Structure formats: C-alpha cells, structure tokens
Amino acid sequence: MTLRTIVLATACVVAFSAAAQADETAPANLVNQCAACHGPGGKSPGPIPAIAGKTEAELAQKLTVFKAGKATDATPTATVMTRLVQGYSDAEVAAIAKYVAANWK
Numbered sequence: 001m002t003l004r005t006i007v008l009a010t011a012c013v014v015a016f017s018a019a020a021q022a023d024e025t026a027p028a029n030l031v032n033q034c035a036a037c038h039g040p041g042g043k044s045p046g047p048i049p050a051i052a053g054k055t056e057a058e059l060a061q062k063l064t065v066f067k068a069g070k071a072t073d074a075t076p077t078a079t080v081m082t083r084l085v086q087g088y089s090d091a092e093v094a095a096i097a098k099y100v101a102a103n104w105k
C-alpha cells in the first residue's frame with residue numbers, strides 16, 4: 001500500500017464519519033420521528049399529547065423522567081416514551097428539548 005493510498009483511504013473514512021454524524025445528530029433530524037406520533041410541529045391532532053408550546057425546561061424534565069424509565073404526572077401510564085428516550089444520549093435529549101421549544105410553538 002502506498003502512502004498516497006493510505007492518505008486517501010483515511011481522508012474518505014474521516015469524511016464519511018463526519019457526514020454521517022452531522023446527519024444523525026442534527027437536532028432537526030433527531031426530532032423528525034417525534035412528529036410521526038406527536039404530529040407535524042408537535043401539534044398532535046389525536047390522543048397522543050401535543051408537545052408544541054412547551055418550554056425547554058419542561059421538555060427536558062419530562063424526557064429525563066422518561067429516560068429513567070418512569071412516567072410523568074401528565075402521562076401516568078407511559079409505555080412508549082420510556083422505551084424510546086433510552087435510545088438518546090443525555091446530550092441528544094438536551095438538544096431535542098432545546099430544538100422543540102425553539103421551533104415547535
């Protein structure tokens with residue numbers, strides 16, 4: 001393997017990882033799936049609670065409670081969110097709360 005090949009291969013790996021990370025962890029992309037259940041812009045038309053109009057602190061608090069596997073007062077029978085939020089890191093939960101509060105009013 002020549003030095004040139006090694007440099008090119010490394011550059012490709014770095015470029016690919018950076019692109020994949022940017023896509024998956026951008027808050028706008030993280031919240032795409034929230035809209036599937038909570039409605040476009042978090043304005044749920046059905047029985048699933050709306051999440052539009054909540055403050056960053058309230059969203060972060062509820063998501064953190066769900067992540068710990070517990071229900072919230074407003075949703076005492078929670079079974080969906082308690083599992084779903086496990087998939088996000090604490091940093092992602094914070095980014096989601098911030099994004100939803102700022103953009104879904």
Ligand code: HEC
Pocket residue numbers: 030031033034035036037038048049050051059062063072074075077078079080081082084096100
């Ligand atoms: C598969 C459907 C589904 C998805 C996807 C989903 N949710 Fe939920 N969410 C629910 C349901 C159902 C509840 C009611 C509690 C329960 O059963 O877990 C809920 C409750 C909540 C609550 C509490 C609302 C309240 O009034 O107390 C918040 C906040 C919330 N979700 C935020 C989010 C965010 C942010 C995302 C995206 C990261 C998300 N949800 C993705 C179904 C979903």
